[in-house]
Amino acid sequence: RFRFSAAEGTLCVLSQNLLPAQPRKHKLFPLLERCATDYEIISFLSVLSHRSVCTARCKYSGQTVCLKVYNKKKLSNESRGFQMSLRQVYREVRNFGKVTGHENIVLLFCAFENDAAVVLVQEWDPLFASLTTTFQWQRAKPNVVANLASGMLLALRRLHSLNVLHGDLKPDNVLCNSKTGEVKVLDFGLSLDLSRETPSFPTGTLPYCEPEVVYSLLLAPNSEAQRCLQHRFSSKASLKSDIWSLGVIVFELSTGILPFDSMIKQKCIELIVYSDVQSNCELTGLQEQFINRALTKDPERRPSAEQLAADEFLQPKRLSQIWQKFHESISCHSLQDTCVPKLCGPYNQL
Incomplete structure (x- = not known):
């Protein structure tokens, strides 16, 4: 299992623009920056060699969220078969951030990374x-x-x-x-x-x-x-x-x-x-x-x-x-402008 470690240090985070253009009813994080030590893991939902999904509690807001954690050491340089690449993970963050905010799509609060992992912080509803x-x-x-x-x-x-x-x-x-x-x-x-x-x-x-x-x-x-x-x-x-x-x-x-x-x-x-x-x-x-x-x-x-x-x-x-x-x-009218997140690091370089 890939677990968070306090020794991993401060992680790079996405800008506030990743939040949806039309926020739904949820507790927004009081602080913009997030790192792995900001969350207490509650339980693991699934564990693979390259990716783990777990529920966690934000120490600041008390909100329960779902963390999708990609272990960078287990990702390949290129996607082959079932083996995912880091580039593919960055693509997921970018595309998820682009479409989030709709009531029929799970909400992406933010995402961050360091040398060990890329983490997506998503909404969690036990119902x-x-x-x-x-x-x-x-x-x-x-x-x-x-x-x-x-x-x-x-x-x-x-x-x-x-x-x-x-x-x-x-x-x-x-x-x-x-x-x-x-x-x-x-x-x-x-x-x-x-x-x-x-x-x-x-x-x-x-x-x-x-x-x-x-x-x-x-x-x-x-x-x-x-x-x-x-x-x-x-x-x-x-x-x-x-x-x-x-x-x-x-x-x-x-x-x-x-x-x-x-x-x-x-x-x-x-x-x-x-x-x-x-x-x-x-x-x-x-x-x-x-x-x-x-x-x-x-x-x-x-x-x-x-x-x-x-x-x-x-x-x-x-x-x-x-x-x-x-x-x-x-049909002749243009689509309403959407809030496209400005992603940090290599996300926008794909």
């Missing part, structure tokens, strides 16, 4: 649990699924309006409050700011990955049909990639199973690329329509988060029409 923990592969009622899908789409609309791809949307990375129905997206470790960089290799969790990305992982195509598909899936990850992942999650919540799944990696990839979503008796007509739209294999025909939010599964038909007309009427 929230991941979709995996909450449902445990059990089917959810259609109205519950619709509410969860709406919350995820609100988060995606925020990300995509800022040209940020989440890149790893899955039940483990979506929190919900089972009492209030609130939804929050977290974990921007594989996120990309598409206004700054272009995806260069497949990322994400395989059963939730989109066909245009995993196609490159298939063995060399042999048939004419496969060569035609290669032309269709020649594009790389885009904002539409998150929409596909959302469709997989909605199918899984609705049926208790994944639409494309196999213990064998190549078989799973083939299912994602070549197979259609199978009809399921657990799905209502509107659920099936929503899922089929989200799981459109051609990314150019796949709806955006804005378009999918107006689907009848999420809203009554008349309200759906009003919603669509409203967004068409404001």
Whole structure:
């Protein structure tokens, strides 16, 4: 386990601009600068060789937070497979800071680093649990699924309006409050700011990955049909990639199973690329329509988060029409300026 040490000294912190442009109800830290000794660890939530996640208490405010701690000694110079790089961690901090402040996205209070670690200080609410923990592969009622899908789409609309791809949307990375129905997206470790960089290799969790990305992982195509598909899936990850992942999650919540799944990696990839979503008796007509739209294999025909939010599964038909007309009427207006954090150290040099 990687633990904090008082001997690590004062850590570099982000500027106050990392706080959201529209602060929500939470206790702001009375001091701007933060270091590892400012927190008392309560319990560890997960421990990996390169990263630990724990709950901690701020000694100054008394607020309980979630600390995501990256051990620099275990990070590589370049991202390879499951091995993360320091550059990727800096990218996570920058992108997380760019999108934070939305009610459907976990709040990032600040981040700091020293020679040993990079630490992200995030909000913690014990009433929230991941979709995996909450449902445990059990089917959810259609109205519950619709509410969860709406919350995820609100988060995606925020990300995509800022040209940020989440890149790893899955039940483990979506929190919900089972009492209030609130939804929050977290974990921007594989996120990309598409206004700054272009995806260069497949990322994400395989059963939730989109066909245009995993196609490159298939063995060399042999048939004419496969060569035609290669032309269709020649594009790389885009904002539409998150929409596909959302469709997989909605199918899984609705049926208790994944639409494309196999213990064998190549078989799973083939299912994602070549197979259609199978009809399921657990799905209502509107659920099936929503899922089929989200799981459109051609990314150019796949709806955006804005378009999918107006689907009848999420809203009554008349309200759906009003919603669509409203967004068409404001589509010509520019997006509201967002508060982009000014990050210290090497963050902005990426």
